[in-house]
Amino acid sequence: METFFAVAFSFPTVVFSVLLCVAIIYWLISLSGMGDVDAEGDLDVAGDFSGLMVTLGLQGVPLPLVLTLLFLAGWLTSYFIDLALGALVPSGILHWLYALAVLFTSLVSGLLVTSIVVRPLRPLFRRAYLPPLQKRIIGTPCVVISSSVSETSGRAEAHLDGAHLVLQVRSHSPLSHRERAILIEHIPDANAWWVVPEAEFLSGGSAG
Template sequence: MDTFLSVAFSFPTVVFSVLLSVAIVYWLISLIGLGDVDADGDIDASGDFSGLMVTLGLQGVPLPLVLTLLFLWAWLISYFADLVFGVLVPEGLLHWLYGVAVIAIALIASVFCTSVIIRPLRPLFRRAYLPPLQKRIIGTACVVTSTTVTEKKGRAEALLDGVHLVLQVRSHTPLAHRERAVLIEHIPDKNAWWVVPESEFLAGHSAG
């Protein structure tokens, strides 16, 4: 037990011990009903974060689950690496450099391990959560929060059932900051949404 605690709470493993502890506390709070797990995965990721998740193969499941698995794998890799090789590295600057290297390797390896684990889980979350969300969000108004919205990039905010969402959006008609638009179609491979200017959407409905 002394060896376990010594390794778990010493650099570099302590970094992941703290992160994993935060994740465990989050799940405990969720289990007793004081919190709410984001069942819609990474749909509310802003900026280029959702694109990074897709690139790393970490999309399609709730973000808290992804982070928990990342922290768990990184902790395991860091713990056993330090347990086996830590005693061979002298204290001082060399030990800190060794610790930074272990953290980097653990993070890279944990991304790979997590992407493999969540791959078979994606269909479960897609069937359980994504279709209802897609149906409810179509026709919802949003406000552009990025500098502009084009066919290649853009971001907007929307309210759905009282929940604030930050979404990646695309538009054939360029939109400016704070301009209002309406979500009309989901783009699955980009985790984004096609939008049209609100005035154009309303005019189309009026004409119909």
Template sequence: METFLNTAFSFPTVVFSILLSVAIIYWLISLFGMGDIEADGDIDASGDFSGLMVTLGLQGVPLPLVLTLLFLTGWLASYFIDLIFGALIPSGLLHWLYGAAVIFAALVLGLLATSVLVRPLRPLFRRAFLQPLQKRIVGTPCVVISSAVTEVSGRGEAILDGAHLVLQIRSHSPLSHREGAVIIEHIPDENAWWVVPESEFYTGDSAG
């Protein structure tokens, strides 16, 4: 027990111990009804941050859950790395450099582990959120955040009820980065959305 406490509450593992404690407090507050967890099927954040999360494979579940898994897996990685190698590093500047390297390595390992852990959870949140989303999102404007949108690939950002949603979008008319479009239909098999350019939608030229 003494070894566990010394490792968990000493640098560098203490950084993840603090972050994980904050996450636990958040879930306890939410459990007692004093907080609100949005199962919105995607990450509510700025476009660049959301795009990064999609790239890392962390989309599809609420951001608090992603962060909790990241802190937990990062803590585990940091704890066992420090448990094995910490006693070999002398105190002083070298120990701080070692700690920074451990934190970086733990974050990388945590991201990899979290991206694997969220995969089986996505369908759970998709079922909870997708049906209400389908009813509300058709007709919503969006902005292309990928380099282009075609019939087979593309990403867009829409704002729904004040929340930023990053969605997989498809279009019969090629769209470029930051071009405006309007969501017209859901594609269940791909969990994506058909869109048309804003000009076509508002002039009635789209095929629907």
């Protein structure tokens, strides 16, 4: 145990030890209900940082989880390298150069391991990032499957994210069987959708 603490709290491993402790405290606070883990906090940051995370394959899961995995992987790499080699490196400038090399290696290793670990986790969080169906389905093409569509009745089928949907639809412009239309607005009270003929939608027309 003495060796464990000596390595864990010596440079360079102490850098990851501190970061990992911060991550653990964050999760404890979140689990206690004093804070919220933002499922949409995946990579909701603009600019180069977001692009870098996507390049590294770290997108698709909450950012706090990505950082926790990164800190853990970096800590394990740094700890075991320093445990095996730390005592062999003489003190002084050479030891500082060794420590910086371990720190860099652990960071790179942590990024690689994290990018691998998050891949199977993405499907678990995918639904958290999807906006409600009412928003996603706007603008989706559909095909009339009832004999006709009017302002009071009608049905159509659409495909969204691989799912086959059969929807109640309404239209100000009469539509007949197998005609194509575009879903433009949800009608909450009727659990139906306003549609417009596809040709009208593409030409820039709309229906209220």
